[in-house]
Amino acid sequence: MNFTFSKEEEAFRLEVRDWIAHEVPPKWHEIDAWLWEETDESWDISREFQRKLANKGWLAPAYPTEYGGANMGHIKRLILAEELAYYFAPVGVETEMAVNWVGMALLHFGNEKQKKDYVPKIARGEIVFCIGYSEPNSGSDLASLQASAVEKGDEYIINGQKIWCSFAHLADYCWLAARTDTQAPKHQGISIFVVDMKTPGITVRPLINILDRHSFNEVFFDDVHIPKDNLVGVKNQGWYQVAMALDFERSNIQTAAGNRKLLDILIDFVKTTKRDGKWLSEDPIIRNELAAMATEIEVSRMMCYRIAWMYSAGMHSNYESSMGMLFASESFRRIADLGARILGYYGLLDQDSKWAVARGRIMRTCLAALSIGVGGGTNEIQRNIIAMRGLGLPRK
Amino acid sequence: MDLGLTEEQEMLKKSAREFLIKECPKKLVRELTANDEGYSPELWKKMADLGWMGLAYPEKYGGSGGSFLDLTILLEEMGYNIVPGPFFSTVVLGGLTILEAGNEEQKKRCLEKISKGNLIVSLALTELDGTYTAPSIKTAAKLKDDTYTINGIKLFVADANIADYVLVLARTNFRAKPEKSLTIFLVDTKSPGIQVTVLKTMARDKLCEVVFNDVSVHKVDIVGQLNQGWPVIENILKKAAVAKCAEMVGGAQASLDMAVNYAKERIQFGRPIGSFQAIQHYCANMVTDVDGSRFITYKAAWTVGEGLSCDMEVSMAKAFVGDAFKRVAALAHQIFGAIGFTMDHDMHLYFRRARSGEVEFGDVDYHRKIIANQLGL
Numbered sequence: 102m103n104f105t106f107s108k109e110e111e112a113f114r115l116e117v118r119d120w121i122a123h124e125v126p127p128k129w130h131e132i133d134a135w136l137w138e139e140t141d142e143s144w145d146i147s148r149e150f151q152r153k154l155a156n157k158g159w160l161a162p163a164y165p166t167e168y169g170g171a172n173m174g175h176i177k178r179l180i181l182a183e184e185l186a187y188y189f190a191p192v193g194v195e196t197e198m199a200v201n202w203v204g205m206a207l208l209h210f211g212n213e214k215q216k217k218d219y220v221p222k223i224a225r226g227e228i229v230f231c232i233g234y235s236e237p238n239s240g241s242d243l244a245s246l247q248a249s250a251v252e253k254g255d256e257y258i259i260n261g262q263k264i265w266c267s268f269a270h271l272a273d274y275c276w277l278a279a280r281t282d283t284q285a286p287k288h289q290g291i292s293i294f295v296v297d298m299k300t301p302g303i304t305v306r307p308l309i310n311i312l313d314r315h316s317f318n319e320v321f322f323d324d325v326h327i328p329k330d331n332l333v334g335v336k337n338q339g340w341y342q343v344a345m346a347l348d349f350e351r352s353n354i355q356t357a358a359g360n361r362k363l364l365d366i367l368i369d370f371v372k373t374t375k376r377d378g379k380w381l382s383e384d385p386i387i388r389n390e391l392a393a394m395a396t397e398i399e400v401s402r403m404m405c406y407r408i409a410w411m412y413s414a415g416m417h418s419n420y421e422s423s424m425g426m427l428f429a430s431e432s433f434r435r436i437a438d439l440g441a442r443i444l445g446y447y448g449l450l451d452q453d454s455k456w457a458v459a460r461g462r463i464m465r466t467c468l469a470a471l472s473i474g475v476g477g478g479t480n481e482i483q484r485n486i487i488a489m490r491g492l493g494l495p496r497k
Numbered sequence: 498m499d500l501g502l503t504e505e506q507e508m509l510k511k512s513a514r515e516f517l518i519k520e521c522p523k524k525l526v527r528e529l530t531a532n533d534e535g536y537s538p539e540l541w542k543k544m545a546d547l548g549w550m551g552l553a554y555p556e557k558y559g560g561s562g563g564s565f566l567d568l569t570i571l572l573e574e575m576g577y578n579i580v581p582g583p584f585f586s587t588v589v590l591g592g593l594t595i596l597e598a599g600n601e602e603q604k605k606r607c608l609e610k611i612s613k614g615n616l617i618v619s620l621a622l623t624e625l626d627g628t629y630t631a632p633s634i635k636t637a638a639k640l641k642d643d644t645y646t647i648n649g650i651k652l653f654v655a656d657a658n659i660a661d662y663v664l665v666l667a668r669t670n671f672r673a674k675p676e677k678s679l680t681i682f683l684v685d686t687k688s689p690g691i692q693v694t695v696l697k698t699m700a701r702d703k704l705c706e707v708v709f710n711d712v713s714v715h716k717v718d719i720v721g722q723l724n725q726g727w728p729v730i731e732n733i734l735k736k737a738a739v740a741k742c743a744e745m746v747g748g749a750q751a752s753l754d755m756a757v758n759y760a761k762e763r764i765q766f767g768r769p770i771g772s773f774q775a776i777q778h779y780c781a782n783m784v785t786d787v788d789g790s791r792f793i794t795y796k797a798a799w800t801v802g803e804g805l806s807c808d809m810e811v812s813m814a815k816a817f818v819g820d821a822f823k824r825v826a827a828l829a830h831q832i833f834g835a836i837g838f839t840m841d842h843d844m845h846l847y848f849r850r851a852r853s854g855e856v857e858f859g860d861v862d863y864h865r866k867i868i869a870n871q872l873g874l
Contacts, residue, residue: 102499102500102501102502102503102506102566102795102799103498103499103799104498104500104796104799104800105498106498110498176498368872368873368874371874372873372874382874383874387874388865388866388869388874389862389865389866389869391869391872391874392816392864392865392866392867392868392869392872393816393861393865395813395868395872396793396813396816396817396865396868397817399793399813400789400792400793400813400817401789403789403792403793403796404788404789404792406498406500407500407788407792410498410499410500410501411500414499414501420784421788424781424784424785424788427781427785428785428789481774481778483781484774484777484778484781484782485774485777485778485781487780487781487784487785488771488777488778488780488781489777491781491784492757492780492781492784493757493761494757494760494761494769494771494772494776494777494780495761495768495769495771495772496772497768497772
């Protein structure tokens with residue numbers, strides 16, 4: 102057992118840190134747009150940054166080099182992800198989706214043409230995808246989705262509606278899950294398609310989130326014709342392909358690292374703020390709570406490291422990924438709450454308010470916290486996975 | 498970075514689990530918990546023959562030269578099974594203190610005997626405050642010629658009722674700051690003036706009151722240096738905290754395993770209760786706590802074993818595990834329902850240890866204070 106990193110890995114960490122410090126434009130920190138707070142301006146900065154990352158092979162480091170990746174191992178990728186997240190580099194959800202969900206799935210299930218057409222461009226940061234999974238009547242019960250793809254000649258015709266589709270208004274393509282067999286049991290009638298968002302018949306309608314930002318959308322497909330070749334993998338096997346691809350990339354240290362950043366913001370605040378003549382950092386309750394939070398964040402980090410180590414040792418993770426996500430998301434909620442308790446009134450102030458503290462970060466984190474633990478699989482679903490897949494508890 | 502166990506460690510874990518299931522079944526656990534001495538000499542001898550006592554002692558003192566991490570792996574299994582008796586006090590509290598601060602003669606004498614299973618030692622530290630601070634130590638050792646006379650009361654001393662020796666932390670300087678005024682003495686429990694009373698604790702784990710009434714100790718029985726006992730104790734407290742975490746991780750795992758098995762078998766409303774979401778979610782929460790506890794404990798144990806600065810790691814482990822084991826045990830009880838509320842059922846044996854473990858060697862708030870300091874607040 103060894104909790105240290107190799108000299109090479111440590112050097113890599115410092116290299117990444119240094120590079121981030123030089124490459125992130127100051128404007129990015131001013132805008133301070135975290136998850137679900139994206140604006141057109143933040144989007145542009147992110148996309149440009151991602152192209153810079155791509156030039157180093159660091160946008161899609163897991164991909165083989167012939168596809169624009171760096172063939173990077175799990176531990177180094179963990180380090181890269183942790184540093185990017187902690188130092189708040191402009192690497193957004195759209196990257197996660199394109200690189201880790203779509204790109205990885207294409208590498209596993211796509212045909213040669215699809216791999217060549219899309220994967221290098223994903224790795225170069227040239228194209229992004231939105232994910233067309235959820236529907237108004239299919240959230241946690243995703244397999245019940247109804248959007249249809251009917252085979253006709255050398256095309257598929259798509260009809261239906263997707264919802265909570267992040268960045269559909271900005272994405273080049275949609276990674277779409279649609280029903281191709283209405284007779285089969287629900288899990289066995291789903292297929293995956295790549296859909297060019299410029300295809301006629303697609304309407305994107307914004308949904309404004311509670312951070313008052315346009316992140317996600319409704320997407321309507323009205324007789325959208327796509328080439329048959331846009332089917333990814335095996336027809337009607339889409340559910341299983343996606344499930345397998347998701348498993349691979351759920352180490353997600355981003356939330357845990359982001360939590361550590363929030364903790365450091367709070368530590369900095371209490372060390373520099375007096376209340377009633379005393380430093381907040383001297384208050385025993387605050388000390389106790391921050392210590393508890395620091396402990397949780399360290400446990401969370403260990404959970405993420407464990408997953409990366411398992412993969413690096415040739416093991417496959419099972420419930421560990423769900424556990425990592427679950428724990429980090431609940432920590433996120435707790436640290437948002439702790440921040441609010443510590444900041445008091447100041448914790449209610451938004452970024453552009455007079456007297457705002459830390460760019461209104463705490464206020465916005467409290468709101469954002471309502472989506473962490475819902476998006477990407479609710480915490481209840483994660484617990485179901487841990488219980489049934491991890492502990493073997495029965496479904497019925 | 499490598500978070501796996503070595504082959505030897507895996508074997509130790511497996512063999513310890515199998516040995517204890519066979520040699521220390523719950524029936525024996527209950528008997529020993531109920532009786533005054535609280536340990537089985539037969540089992541003790543078998544553990545000594547397996548080399549368990551000397552696992553982390555250097556070979557030249559009769560041990561097998563294993564690491565602190567190895568010891569924690571063994572302790573996890575002992576916590577999984579529950580093994581009543583003075584293993585923790587002798588091997589961790591007594592032995593590690595002597596290893597750290599004793600002179601060659603003391604080390605050779607005591608550690609060899611401990612490794613062979615021929616010596617039981619404990620550590621008398623806390624007093625009426627029940628805390629782990631230097632100022633709380635009022636037990637005094639006053640020198641006349643070459644002999645110290647010890648007077649005072651120690652509480653919550655594990656296994657003092659059966660220990661051959663007890664290491665006593667006493668005040669030897671009455672002018673300097675407490676942290677520079679304490680000395681560790683190796684005291685024969687048969688010395689005149691020692692009175693031991695077993696306290697009736699939640700876990701029936703033989704924590705004792707030990708009264709010292711003009712107890713004579715020769716100055717050669719000082720362990721370490723005069724007035725320099727406190728830094729030694731601070732180090733031992735860290736090791737003891739992590740060792741206790743290891744036991745607690747084992748206990749939490751056992752609670753989880755029992756609850757999950759029960760949830761698969763218990764039928765209500767025509768289906769196993771483990772098919773209901775509420776129960777599934779409890780189990781998911783429990784395994785999250787168990788896994789989190791295990792890795793934060795391993796990290797602390799590894800750091801201690803490497804001789805690296807470990808204050809943060811140790812306190813994070815104890816702060817987390819202290820809460821986590823309680824949560825796990827409580828949820829397990831909830832899953833068992835009324836049957837878990839009976840003496841015959843095993844679950845309460847673990848709950849009692851969760852509550853006890855939380856307190857020993859620093860509770861959650863004690864360790865959070867240390868973490869806050871380490872964070873630079």
